[in-house]
Amino acid sequence: MCGIVAYVGTKQCQNLLLEGLKRLEYRGYDSAGIATLENGRIRVVKTVGRVANLEDKLEEVGGVTGTMGMCHTRWATHGGVTTPNAHPHTDDKSGICLIHNGIIENYASLKTLLEEKGHRFVSQTDTEVLAMLIGELYEGDLEAAVQAALREVTGAYGIVVMCEKEPGVLVAARKGSPLMVGVGDGEHLVASDGSALISHTSRAFALEDYQVVKLTAEGFRTSTIHNVPVTPKVQQLEIELESIELGGYSHFMQKEIFEQPKSLRNTFRGRFVVEEGRVILGGLADHAKDLTKARRVVMLGQGTALHAAMIGRYLMEDLAKVPAVAEFASEFRYRNPIIEEGTVAIAVSQSGETADTLAALSEAQDRGALALGVINVVGSTMARQTDAGVYLRVGPEIGVASTKAFVGQVAVLSMIAMWMGRRRYMGASECGDLLRALEQIPSHIERILATDAQIRRVTEKYVDRENWLFLGRGYNYPTALEGALKLKEISYIHAEGMPAAEMKHGPIALINEGMPAVFIANKGRQYEKVMSNIQEVRARGGHVIAVATEGDESIRNYAEDVLFVPDIPEALSPMTTIVPLQLMAYHAAVLRGHDVDKPRNLAKSVTVE
Numbered sequence: 001m002c003g004i005v006a007y008v009g010t011k012q013c014q015n016l017l018l019e020g021l022k023r024l025e026y027r028g029y030d031s032a033g034i035a036t037l038e039n040g041r042i043r044v045v046k047t048v049g050r051v052a053n054l055e056d057k058l059e060e061v062g063g064v065t066g067t068m069g070m071c072h073t074r075w076a077t078h079g080g081v082t083t084p085n086a087h088p089h090t091d092d093k094s095g096i097c098l099i100h101n102g103i104i105e106n107y108a109s110l111k112t113l114l115e116e117k118g119h120r121f122v123s124q125t126d127t128e129v130l131a132m133l134i135g136e137l138y139e140g141d142l143e144a145a146v147q148a149a150l151r152e153v154t155g156a157y158g159i160v161v162m163c164e165k166e167p168g169v170l171v172a173a174r175k176g177s178p179l180m181v182g183v184g185d186g187e188h189l190v191a192s193d194g195s196a197l198i199s200h201t202s203r204a205f206a207l208e209d210y211q212v213v214k215l216t217a218e219g220f221r222t223s224t225i226h227n228v229p230v231t232p233k234v235q236q237l238e239i240e241l242e243s244i245e246l247g248g249y250s251h252f253m254q255k256e257i258f259e260q261p262k263s264l265r266n267t268f269r270g271r272f273v274v275e276e277g278r279v280i281l282g283g284l285a286d287h288a289k290d291l292t293k294a295r296r297v298v299m300l301g302q303g304t305a306l307h308a309a310m311i312g313r314y315l316m317e318d319l320a321k322v323p324a325v326a327e328f329a330s331e332f333r334y335r336n337p338i339i340e341e342g343t344v345a346i347a348v349s350q351s352g353e354t355a356d357t358l359a360a361l362s363e364a365q366d367r368g369a370l371a372l373g374v375i376n377v378v379g380s381t382m383a384r385q386t387d388a389g390v391y392l393r394v395g396p397e398i399g400v401a402s403t404k405a406f407v408g409q410v411a412v413l414s415m416i417a418m419w420m421g422r423r424r425y426m427g428a429s430e431c432g433d434l435l436r437a438l439e440q441i442p443s444h445i446e447r448i449l450a451t452d453a454q455i456r457r458v459t460e461k462y463v464d465r466e467n468w469l470f471l472g473r474g475y476n477y478p479t480a481l482e483g484a485l486k487l488k489e490i491s492y493i494h495a496e497g498m499p500a501a502e503m504k505h506g507p508i509a510l511i512n513e514g515m516p517a518v519f520i521a522n523k524g525r526q527y528e529k530v531m532s533n534i535q536e537v538r539a540r541g542g543h544v545i546a547v548a549t550e551g552d553e554s555i556r557n558y559a560e561d562v563l564f565v566p567d568i569p570e571a572l573s574p575m576t577t578i579v580p581l582q583l584m585a586y587h588a589a590v591l592r593g594h595d596v597d598k599p600r601n602l603a604k605s606v607t608v609e
């Protein structure tokens with residue numbers, strides 16, 4: 001959600017904080033703020049809008065100085081998007097300054113208590129309450145005051161705190177919202193993800209829940225909120241700078257769409273042997289027996305990850321022959337889900353930090369399920385919580401609208417389904433045939449990407465329409481949902497995705513002259529049925545854009561526009577059929593003049609419920 005960067009060392013920190021903050025802007029971007037300790041006093045500059053707005057404001061006021069400081073980009077939860085609600089927040093009486101990611105759930109009762117003690121609040125945020133609470137408990141030891149305050153708090157937090165009375169000391173703590181600590185030479189940093197640290201140091205550790213770290217230029221001390229010392233495991237960050245830079249593309253989303261052949265090859269590398277029909281997933285090896293005997297698979301996710309999970313359901317049933325469901329994690333966690341013996345829960349997530357998916361996973365684990373992760377971010381909270389898993393290996397995804405992670409998730413789920421299938425009933429040659437097709441997908445995607453100019457032309461024809469339908473069946477019903485989501489997220493066009501057959505149970509009433517209806521109409525078990533659905537739309541004046549299999553020339557008789565994808569087994573087809581839909585959404589957003597990488601109201605990683 002929110003982006004956090006903090007620094008303590010010997011360098012002037014304004015610019016390095018801002019540089020780090022820009023790398024995290026995808027996490028939230030409705031307001032931004034910075035604070036440094038300047039000549040013994042805390043100096044805060046904040047504003048609504050982007051980091052660029054903060055830079056303008058800093059220029060107006062002549063910048064801030066200091067070798068210790070913190071900055072923040074916000075994605076509003078409590079309190080509107082206003083400058084007083086932007087972080088950092090301060091408690092002037094004690095000289096405390098704080099930035100926060102997460103939600104303090106008991107902030108209202110704490111606020112009443114603090115008001116009774118004479119504190120006056122200037123914002124509507126839960127964060128300011130925490131700043132005041134730490135100030136109230138401060139007795140000359142910032143670390144102790146933070147620990148004491150956090151013992152009173154319920155909810156989620158990743159925080160960084162400093163105090164005028166303790167120059168050169170930063171304290172950070174975490175519960176639920178991720179924080180990485182960067183260990184440098186004579187300097188230390190804290191950030192909500194490693195991409196903001198990497199240009200300063202590649203040595204870092206993740207704070208665990210209920211841990212507090214006290215940082216100075218020279219060293220750090222890690223403890224729990226009950227002041228029990230802990231020894232963190234400092235590790236090497238494996239992020240290549242080029243993977244978090246635009247490198248000639250106009251937007252991260254565009255870069256990530258075009259990166260898919262390469263990222264998918266990484267996903268596959270060393271994970272199967274086509275000739276032997278063998279899938280090798282080291283992350284599952286320790287649980288091979290339980291997975292072979294699995295009686296049911298429950299896949300959990302939100303947003304794009306849920307759409308990948310829905311495709312996973314078809315893959316599990318078809319290739320592993322195991323009953324499977326895919327569910328909104330947010331619904332699963334508050335139901336009373338029945339987890340019978342032999343249930344495998346699979347959390348699907350790019351970030352590995354989505355609050356609802358994490359909670360649903362815990363719920364499934366508490367009820368006895370074996371927990372697998374299909375996750376991109378190595379070492380993320382979810383990855384650490386699962387019993388086993390397979391990383392996506394698609395590299396950092398910066399564009400808020402997920403693209404390469406989706407294709408990576410479907411690819412990993414297909415490999416898991418084949419891995420299970422091979423152990424249950426599938427022969428080596430059947431598996432080998434599928435793997436051969438899987439191996440070809442990166443080059444198929446390259447062919448689709450080469451038709452980008454045509455996809456842009458088709459998008460231009462319809463870009464002024466306000467309502468779109470996305471329709472598909474079977475494996476490509478979730479693809480339709482994902483295509484509609486992409487368009488909504490970044491172009492703000494109203495789009496509905498649904499199973500093509502469902503249309504006549506209501507949504508067909510929406511169809512009027514010229515309404516664009518995107519059909520995923522590649523060759524497959526239900527091809528003829530999809531053709532009938534296309535006719536139904538055409539008969540009512542809808543304009544059909546078909547994603548069809550190369551060589552299917554006859555489809556031109558039924559569709560205004562056709563976008564071809566290579567002929568591959570239906571079970572693997574969503575990895576290709578989604579690509580033209582990603583590009584359509586991208587072009588629609590650019591043509592409408594929207595900020596593709598920072599769509600309004602969204603955040604890349606949703607660490608609150």
Ligand code: G6P
Pocket residue numbers: 302303304305348349350351352353354357400401402602603604605606
């Ligand atoms: C947010 C993002 C979506 C993403 C979803 C799940 O809503 O905007 O793009 O699909 O979270 O995120 P995850 O990191 O769990 O895949």
